[in-house]
Every structure is written in structure tokens, then in C-alpha cells.
Amino acid sequence: MAVRVQAGDFDISAELAALRAGRADIGAIVTFTGLVRDTAKGAPIEHMTLEHYPGMTEKALSAIEAEANARWDLQVSLIIHRYGALKPADQIVLVVTASPHRGDAFAAAEFLMDYLKSRAPFWKKEGRGNQGHWVDARDADESALARWTKD
Amino acid sequence: MAVRVQAGDFDISAELAALRAGRADIGAIVTFTGLVRDTAKGAPIEHMTLEHYPGMTEKALSAIEAEANARWDLQVSLIIHRYGALKPADQIVLVVTASPHRGDAFAAAEFLMDYLKSRAPFWKKEGRGNQGHWVDARDADESALARWTKD
Amino acid sequence: MKLDLLYFAWVRERIGEPGEQVETNATTVAELIEDLRSRAPRYEAAFSDPKAIRVALDQELSTPDALLTGVREVAFFPPMTGG
Amino acid sequence: MKLDLLYFAWVRERIGEPGEQVETNATTVAELIEDLRSRAPRYEAAFSDPKAIRVALDQELSTPDALLTGVREVAFFPPMTGG
Numbered sequence: 001m002a003v004r005v006q007a008g009d010f011d012i013s014a015e016l017a018a019l020r021a022g023r024a025d026i027g028a029i030v031t032f033t034g035l036v037r038d039t040a041k042g043a044p045i046e047h048m049t050l051e052h053y054p055g056m057t058e059k060a061l062s063a064i065e066a067e068a069n070a071r072w073d074l075q076v077s078l079i080i081h082r083y084g085a086l087k088p089a090d091q092i093v094l095v096v097t098a099s100p101h102r103g104d105a106f107a108a109a110e111f112l113m114d115y116l117k118s119r120a121p122f123w124k125k126e127g128r129g130n131q132g133h134w135v136d137a138r139d140a141d142e143s144a145l146a147r148w149t150k151d
Numbered sequence: 152m153a154v155r156v157q158a159g160d161f162d163i164s165a166e167l168a169a170l171r172a173g174r175a176d177i178g179a180i181v182t183f184t185g186l187v188r189d190t191a192k193g194a195p196i197e198h199m200t201l202e203h204y205p206g207m208t209e210k211a212l213s214a215i216e217a218e219a220n221a222r223w224d225l226q227v228s229l230i231i232h233r234y235g236a237l238k239p240a241d242q243i244v245l246v247v248t249a250s251p252h253r254g255d256a257f258a259a260a261e262f263l264m265d266y267l268k269s270r271a272p273f274w275k276k277e278g279r280g281n282q283g284h285w286v287d288a289r290d291a292d293e294s295a296l297a298r299w300t301k302d
Numbered sequence: 303m304k305l306d307l308l309y310f311a312w313v314r315e316r317i318g319e320p321g322e323q324v325e326t327n328a329t330t331v332a333e334l335i336e337d338l339r340s341r342a343p344r345y346e347a348a349f350s351d352p353k354a355i356r357v358a359l360d361q362e363l364s365t366p367d368a369l370l371t372g373v374r375e376v377a378f379f380p381p382m383t384g385g
Numbered sequence: 386m387k388l389d390l391l392y393f394a395w396v397r398e399r400i401g402e403p404g405e406q407v408e409t410n411a412t413t414v415a416e417l418i419e420d421l422r423s424r425a426p427r428y429e430a431a432f433s434d435p436k437a438i439r440v441a442l443d444q445e446l447s448t449p450d451a452l453l454t455g456v457r458e459v460a461f462f463p464p465m466t467g468g
Contacts, residue, residue, distance in 0.1 A: 001330055013164035016184070018298035024239035030181045030260075033167070036385050037251065038175035043244070051311055052384075053377060056361035088175035093385050100188065102264055103295070104466075109181075110257045119363065121377075122384030123311035131337065135311045137381030152414075185468050202394055203467075204460060207444035232467065244468050253385075264468055270446070273467030274394035285395045288464035 001069060001076050001126040002062040005052065007084040010031070010094055018094060019076045026075050028102035030109040032095040036126075038088035040135070046128045050083040050092065051119035064115040068097070070106040071111070079112060081122065121128055152228050154212040158202065158235040161245055170227045170247060177226050179253035181260040187277075189239035191286070197243065197279045201234045208232070219248070222262070223255040230263060232273065239254035243280060246298040258285040262299050267291040303327070303370065305334070308381035309348070313355065317350035331357050332366040334376065348378070356381055386410070388417070388421070393404035396438065399431035414440050415449040417459065431461070439450065439464055 004029045012031055020026060022123060034050045061079050076098035086092065099105040116122075117138075126136040165180055171177060196212045212230050219228060227249035237243065246263045250256040267273075268289075275286040307339040314369040328334035333356065348353060357364050358377040371374070390419040391404040411417035418435065420427040432438060440447050453459070 011164055012167060012182075013162055016163060020186075020240065024187070025378045026186050026240075027185040027188045029182075031163075031184075032257070033180040033182075034253070034254065035171075035177050035180065037178045038173070042208075050384075051314075052306070052359070053310055053358070053379070056358055056377065059361055060363075087176075089171065099259065102261075103187070106183070106261045106264075106282065108256065110253075113253055113257075117385040118382055120384040121310070121358070121379065121382055123380060124383045125311070134380065137383055171447055201467075202397075204391070204393055204441070204444070205404055207460065210444055211446075260434070268468040269465055271467040272393070272441070272462065272465055274463060275466045283461065286466045297447070 001062075001065055001081075002127075003058055003065055004058050004078075004080045005061070006053075006080065006082060009091055010080050012094065015078060015080070015094065015096060019078060019105040023075075024044065025100065026098045028096045028105040029076075029096065030105040032093075032113050034093040034111050036086050036088050036090045036092060036098075037111050040126055043128045044128055045088055046125055047134045048086045048088075048090075048092075049120040049130070049132070050086060051123045051125070052081075052083045057083075060120045062115070064112060064119065067115075068108045068112050068113070072097075072099065073101060074099050074104060074108055077114070079117070082121065083122065094139065105119070114141070114144040114148060118136055118145055153211075153230075154209055154232045155229075156205075156208050156217045157231065157233060158213070158254055159237065160233070160242055163229045163245065163250055166229060166245065166247060167230070170229060170268055171205070172213055174226075177249045178251045179256040180227075180247065180280055181256040183244070183260050183264050184298045185264075186243040186244055187237050187239050187241045189242060194254075195279055196277050197240055198283070199239075199241075199243075199277040199282070201237060202212050202274045202276070203232075203234045204225075211271045215263060215270065218266075219259045219263050223248075223250065223259040224252060225250050225255060228259065228263070231265070232267070232271065234273070238298065265292070265295040267298060269296055305370070305373065306375045307376065308375065308377040312376065312380055313348050313378045329370055331368050331370065331376070332364065333358070334341050334370060335366070335378075354380060388453070388456065389458045391458065391460040393460065395429045395463055396461045400427050402450070412453055413449070414442070414447060414451050414453065417453060418449070418461075437463060 078096040110117040229247040
């Protein structure tokens with residue numbers, strides 16, 4: 001289990017190699033990468049800034065990761081989330097889950113992303129030229145979260 | 152859309168870089184990597200051989216990929232499946248899906264893997280020393296497939 | 303009671319600073335918001351729609367009815383948009 | 386009718402070769418399997434449990450009741466274990 005909040009970029013192959021080093025018991029690895037898109041609601045986007053809440057961010061990501069590890073049979077999990085100034089096609093977030101079973105790896109990765117979207121203290125401002133606006137939270141992201149609620 | 156059946160290994164970062172080259176409209180990329188595990192049902196595994204049906208394999212993978220693209224809003228999809236002699240910790244299969252929306256990328260990747268498991272003409276023989284046995288199909292893989300059946 | 307307040311995203315922009323220390327008699331988050339709104343128009347601008355505001359108490363997500371007893375750091379921000 | 390037969394995995398191992406050309410009067414997959422079983426013990430060993438056998442006609446998955454009309458290549462193999 002690991003969580004990193006960083007301004008710099010990440011390399012997926014390097015992260016996977018580090019997670020897999022010295023072990024041959026993993027059967028399935030799922031990765032999710034979130035990227036900055038060059039349009040939002042039809043309007044062109046030239047830049048994005050990710051603000052976060054240092055201190056709380058790491059706690060929130062660790063809590064989400066611990067919950068995923070409690071729910072599914074994971075051998076490895078990793079969350080990397082960037083902050084600061086980004087541009088279209090830049091990588092924003094990486095989630096990795098590894099398990100003996102593909103179902104657990106898929107479910108845990110999707111769970112982590114759904115929680116990250118609306119429960120980790122990040123805020124996106126995107127824009128063009130010297131214009132920028134804060135991205136609204138999407139109702140769809142709240143709905144995505146609701147399906148993980150235990151009955 | 153692309154399908155590759157090959158004996159050699161693959162590098163996820165290199166594949167993602169190729170898929171993303173020259174575009175900034177992708178929001179979400181999901182990858183699934185399947186690996187050779189060093190145990191099977193509690194017994195140690197030292198080698199695995201993947202046999203396939205040249206000609207049919209490519210057709211079957213392309214058909215599965217086309218179905219995923221028809222069902223979900225994908226910008227990119229890739230299936231790489233290896234054959235031949237492998238050993239524990241080796242990569243067997245890579246599935247990549249990219250979409251503006253994370254839900255589509257996740258669902259399509261899981262669909263592709265479920266179909267690959269029981270509908271692509273590959274057969275695994277695993278063993279230890281000079282012993283080897285053909286891996287049985289798992290009922291769980293058939294069940295996993297069933298949930299994608301359209302009503 | 304003395305509290306360290308932190309503001310993020312457009313809450314920060316509307317209030318005009320990333321944080322400050324305040325003295326308040328509020329006992330709940332909702333009372334703290336009312337206290338701040340009464341202080342200056344920039345707080346009124348930041349907190350005019352309470353449903354658009356999220357709060358964390360000592361770095362844990364919380365709710366408007368939460369008590370401030372023992373709390374040191376209160377952060378206000380819009381709904382989160384990570385990932 | 387002349388057919389190109391292909392065998393994979395343990396079907397191949399039990400029959401002892403990866404494929405062969407056969408002449409048969411079978412009109413369905415099931416009849417072809419019966420024809421082969423009658424030819425030699427190694428076919429009988431490969432096809433003794435019909436439920437364990439999958440078939441592809443000209444590289445498309447098919448079923449035992451499928452007609453062989455116009456078919457050139459028939460492949461027999463166990464349930465697939467890819468991924």
C-alpha cells in the first residue's frame with residue numbers, strides 16, 4: 001500500500017516494475033490513469049491547475065486505500081495524484097491494484113477512482129489563455145460513489 | 152483498435168505512449184495485465200506454455216474488441232496476448248481501453264478480459280520440472296461472461 | 303475559542319486569502335459560517351450557498367451540525383474534483 | 386468430403402498430431418466425432434467426453450449439431466483458458 005501526492009509526472013512501467021519486484025504471486029494488475037483533456041463541455045482547454053489540501057490529502061488517500069484493501073483481496077495498491085500546473089494530455093492520477101484474481105483488482109481500482117473523484121481534497125481549475133474557472137463536481141460522480149455503500 | 156498475438160514481451164508505458172501519441176482528448180485509460188503466478192491450487196509452478204490457434208486467435212480477439220467498441224465509448228483499445236514458453240512473473244496479456252469517461256474504460260476492459268478468458272483460443276499448460284498439465288477452464292470464468300449477455 | 307481556518311479553490315479566492323486565525327463563540331460549523339458571514343461581504347460571497355460548501359475538521363470531512371469542541375483546524379472548500 | 390482437422394492442447398496430445406486431412410461422410414460435427422472415435426483408440430481417448438470438447442468451423446466457434454456443409458477446416462480443442 002502506498003500513496004503519493006506530487007507535482008511531478010509518473011511512469012507506469014517504472015511503478016509497476018517497483019511494485020512487482022521480487023514476487024511472482026500476482027495474477028492480475030489493473031491500472032487507471034486519468035489525463036487532462038483538451039476540451040471541457042465543448043470548450044477548448046489549454047491549462048489546468050490542481051489545488052489540494054496538503055496533509056489532509058495524504059490522510060484521505062490512505063484511508064480510501066485502506067478501505068479498498070479491507071474490501072478486496074489485494075496484494076499491492078498504489079495511488080499517485082499530482083497537483084499544480086498541468087496541460088492537456090498530462091497525467092493527473094494513477095491507481096494500481098494487484099491481486100491473485102482479476103475481479104478483485106478491477107473492483108478495487110474502480111472503487112478507488114470513484115472515491116478519489118469526490119472524497120479526496122483536490123480542486124481543478126481549467127481554462128484558456130488568462131481565463132480559468134473551477135470545475136464543478138459532477139452528479140454522476142456522486143452516483144458512482146453511492147453504489148459502493150454497504151447495505 | 153489493435154490486436155497483437157506475439158511470443159515476445161510488451162512494455163506498458165511504451166504501448167500507452169504509442170496509443171496516446173498526438174492526441175489530448177483521452178480522459179481515462181484502464182490497463183489490465185495478466186501475469187504467470189508461481190503457484191496454482193497450492194502447488195508450485197515453474198513454467199507455463201501457452202498454445203494458441205494461429206489465424207483463429209487474431210479473428211477471435213478482433214471480434215471481441217469490435218464488440219467492446221460497439222458497446223462502450225472507446226477512443227482506443229488494444230489487446231496483446233503472448234504465446235509460447237513463459238515462467239512465473241512473466242506477463243501474459245495486456246488489455247488497454249481509453250475513453251473520455253472512466254466508467255466506459257473500466258467496463259470495456261473487464262468485458263474484454265472476461266471474453267478472452269473463455270472465448271479466445273488459448274490453452275495453458277503449467278507445471279514443474281518435467282511435469283506439466285493443462286489448466287482446466289474455471290466455472291467462475293463462465294459465470295463472469297454470463298453477466299455481459301444482453302437481455 | 304481560537305480556530306485556524308483554511309480556504310481552498312473558489313472559497314479561497316472569494317475570501318481573498320488561503321487562511322487565517324479567528325476568535326469565535328460558535329459551537330458548531332453552521333454557527334461558525336454564520337459568524338463569518340456577518341463579518342464582511344467577502345465571507346458572505348464565499349458562504350452565500352451553504353450547500354456548495356464542504357468542511358473538514360482537523361483534516362477529516364465533516365458536516366455543518368458538527369461540534370467545534372476540541373477542534374483546531376477548520377477548512378472550507380467546494381465539492382472536491384479529484385481524479 | 387475432405388476436411389482439414391486441427392487439434393489443440395490435450396486433444397492434440399491424445400491424438401498424437403497437430404492435424405490431418407480426413408475423408409468423411411459425416412454431415413454434422415457430432416457425426417464427425419463419432420466417425421473419428423470409430424477409427425482408433427487415440428481418437429476414442431481424445432473424444433471420450435464430448436462435453437469437454439469445443440469445436441471451431443473455419444475458425445469460428447461452433448456446436449456439435451452444426452452442419453459441415455461448405456466447411457474446410459475443423460478444429461477440436463478443450464475449453465479455452467486464455468487471459
